[in-house]
Amino acid sequence: MAGEGKRAGSRRAARPPRTFRPRLLLLAVGVTLAVVAWGYLVYAAIDFGASARSGDERAWLFLALASAGAIACLFLGLMMVARLLRGLGITAPPPSPESPVPSETADRTPPAPRPPGGRRAAR
Known part of the structure; x- marks a missing residue:
């Protein structure tokens, strides 16, 4: 049985209690x-575009403003989604500047190949 023996225990740590995070x-x-x-x-912008194509000159300005506002709202929303995912622990922060750059690790020699069969075969 899996629940017996001297090392029988939970394989996972207890989950931390959930707390309310207003942020x-x-x-x-x-x-x-x-x-x-x-x-919105x-x-x-679609509505102003239709008005502008039918001859309303001021609608071009409103079309440009609505398009710029839509771009800003989408960018802001995506940035907040990234922060939300980081806060929930779904994504990890970027590596610190002290960590080695992949190009620096490429200069190192690879480790020696492991012998076939593993430790038991080497005995």
Whole structure:
């Protein structure tokens, strides 16, 4: 049986208790608002584009403003999603500047090949 023996124990550590983190809730609300604003601005840009093509000269300015606003909202929403994922522990932070650069590790010689058969065969 798996539950017997001197090393029988849980293979996983106990999960830490979940705590309420208002910063993550604020980020989730911000992402939601940015995506809703992006959708509205895209819809407005489409409407202004149709008006501009039918001859309304001022609609070109509103089309440009709505497009720039939609780009800004989408960028802001994606940045908040990245921070939210980092806060939830789904993504890891970038490597520190002290860690070796891949080009520096490529100059090292590779380790010697392992003997076939492993440790038991070497006995």
